[in-house]
Amino acid sequence: MTEASIKIRQLQVLAELKLNTELVRLSEISHEESVPLARLKAIAQEETHHKDNGGFEISQAALSGMDVKWQIWAGREKRSIMSDLARIAQKREDQLVIAKHAFGRTEVLKTLESDAKSKR
Numbered sequence: 001m002t003e004a005s006i007k008i009r010q011l012q013v014l015a016e017l018k019l020n021t022e023l024v025r026l027s028e029i030s031h032e033e034s035v036p037l038a039r040l041k042a043i044a045q046e047e048t049h050h051k052d053n054g055g056f057e058i059s060q061a062a063l064s065g066m067d068v069k070w071q072i073w074a075g076r077e078k079r080s081i082m083s084d085l086a087r088i089a090q091k092r093e094d095q096l097v098i099a100k101h102a103f104g105r106t107e108v109l110k111t112l113e114s115d116a117k118s119k120r
Contacts, residue, residue, distance in 0.1 A: 005116040012109040019102040026099050029092045036084045043074050043081075 050067065 002116070005113065008109060008113050008116055012106065012113060015102065015105040015109050019099065019106050022095065022099040022102045026092065026095045029088065029095055033085065033088050033092075036081045036088070040078065040081045040085075043077060047074060 050070070
Protein backbone atom coordinates (compact mmCIF):
# COMPACT_ATOMS: atom_id res chain seq x y z
CA MET A 1 0.00 0.00 0.00
CA THR A 2 1.21 3.43 -0.81
CA GLU A 3 1.31 6.21 1.72
CA ALA A 4 -1.60 7.97 -0.01
CA SER A 5 -3.79 4.86 0.10
CA ILE A 6 -2.99 4.36 3.79
CA LYS A 7 -4.02 7.95 4.54
CA ILE A 8 -7.19 7.54 2.48
CA ARG A 9 -8.03 4.36 4.38
CA GLN A 10 -7.48 6.11 7.73
CA LEU A 11 -9.70 8.99 6.63
CA GLN A 12 -12.31 6.50 5.47
CA VAL A 13 -12.38 4.83 8.89
CA LEU A 14 -12.78 8.22 10.58
CA ALA A 15 -15.52 9.23 8.14
CA GLU A 16 -17.42 6.00 8.81
CA LEU A 17 -17.17 6.59 12.56
CA LYS A 18 -18.48 10.12 12.07
CA LEU A 19 -21.35 8.81 9.91
CA ASN A 20 -22.30 6.23 12.54
CA THR A 21 -22.24 8.92 15.24
CA GLU A 22 -24.49 11.20 13.20
CA LEU A 23 -26.90 8.34 12.46
CA VAL A 24 -27.13 7.55 16.18
CA ARG A 25 -27.92 11.22 16.88
CA LEU A 26 -30.61 11.10 14.18
CA SER A 27 -32.10 8.02 15.80
CA GLU A 28 -32.12 9.72 19.21
CA ILE A 29 -33.94 12.71 17.77
CA SER A 30 -36.55 10.44 16.20
CA HIS A 31 -37.02 8.70 19.54
CA GLU A 32 -37.43 12.10 21.25
CA GLU A 33 -40.58 12.60 19.16
CA SER A 34 -42.40 9.70 20.84
CA VAL A 35 -43.08 11.56 24.11
CA PRO A 36 -45.02 14.50 22.63
CA LEU A 37 -46.86 12.15 20.28
CA ALA A 38 -47.97 10.03 23.25
CA ARG A 39 -49.20 13.17 25.05
CA LEU A 40 -51.11 14.25 21.94
CA LYS A 41 -52.68 10.81 21.61
CA ALA A 42 -53.75 10.84 25.27
CA ILE A 43 -55.44 14.22 24.85
CA ALA A 44 -57.20 13.04 21.69
CA GLN A 45 -58.47 9.93 23.48
CA GLU A 46 -59.73 12.04 26.37
CA GLU A 47 -61.46 14.41 23.95
CA THR A 48 -63.18 11.45 22.32
CA HIS A 49 -64.27 10.23 25.74
CA HIS A 50 -65.68 13.67 26.60
CA LYS A 51 -67.55 13.89 23.29
CA ASP A 52 -69.00 10.40 23.67
CA ASN A 53 -70.27 11.07 27.20
CA GLY A 54 -71.21 14.69 26.71
CA GLY A 55 -73.91 14.19 24.10
CA PHE A 56 -76.47 12.27 26.14
CA GLU A 57 -76.18 13.37 29.72
CA ILE A 58 -75.23 16.44 31.66
CA SER A 59 -72.14 15.59 33.61
CA GLN A 60 -70.90 17.10 36.82
CA ALA A 61 -68.00 18.60 34.86
CA ALA A 62 -70.44 20.39 32.55
CA LEU A 63 -72.43 21.72 35.48
CA SER A 64 -69.37 23.09 37.21
CA GLY A 65 -67.80 24.53 34.04
CA MET A 66 -64.83 22.19 34.26
CA ASP A 67 -65.46 20.83 30.78
CA VAL A 68 -64.90 24.30 29.30
CA LYS A 69 -61.77 24.77 31.38
CA TRP A 70 -60.56 21.36 30.27
CA GLN A 71 -61.15 22.24 26.60
CA ILE A 72 -59.16 25.45 27.06
CA TRP A 73 -56.36 23.51 28.74
CA ALA A 74 -56.43 20.82 26.03
CA GLY A 75 -56.19 23.47 23.31
CA ARG A 76 -53.20 25.10 24.97
CA GLU A 77 -51.56 21.76 25.58
CA LYS A 78 -52.04 20.68 21.95
CA ARG A 79 -50.50 23.94 20.72
CA SER A 80 -47.55 23.40 23.04
CA ILE A 81 -47.12 19.82 21.85
CA MET A 82 -47.29 20.88 18.21
CA SER A 83 -44.63 23.49 18.93
CA ASP A 84 -42.45 20.79 20.50
CA LEU A 85 -43.01 18.53 17.49
CA ALA A 86 -42.08 21.35 15.11
CA ARG A 87 -38.88 21.99 17.08
CA ILE A 88 -38.03 18.29 16.96
CA ALA A 89 -38.77 18.14 13.22
CA GLN A 90 -36.41 21.07 12.63
CA LYS A 91 -33.76 19.41 14.77
CA ARG A 92 -34.20 16.18 12.76
CA GLU A 93 -33.89 18.07 9.45
CA ASP A 94 -30.70 19.78 10.65
CA GLN A 95 -29.27 16.45 11.78
CA LEU A 96 -30.27 14.83 8.49
CA VAL A 97 -28.22 17.42 6.59
CA ILE A 98 -25.23 16.67 8.82
CA ALA A 99 -25.69 12.91 8.31
CA LYS A 100 -25.94 13.38 4.52
CA HIS A 101 -22.64 15.27 4.53
CA ALA A 102 -21.03 12.51 6.58
CA PHE A 103 -22.39 9.91 4.16
CA GLY A 104 -21.05 11.92 1.22
CA ARG A 105 -17.59 11.99 2.77
CA THR A 106 -17.56 8.21 3.18
CA GLU A 107 -18.64 7.74 -0.44
CA VAL A 108 -15.97 10.12 -1.74
CA LEU A 109 -13.30 8.35 0.28
CA LYS A 110 -14.47 4.96 -1.02
CA THR A 111 -14.16 6.31 -4.56
CA LEU A 112 -10.69 7.70 -3.83
CA GLU A 113 -9.63 4.38 -2.34
CA SER A 114 -10.86 2.41 -5.35
CA ASP A 115 -9.15 4.90 -7.70
CA ALA A 116 -5.91 4.52 -5.75
CA LYS A 117 -6.16 0.72 -5.97
CA SER A 118 -6.82 0.80 -9.70
CA LYS A 119 -3.77 3.01 -10.33
CA ARG A 120 -1.43 0.47 -8.78
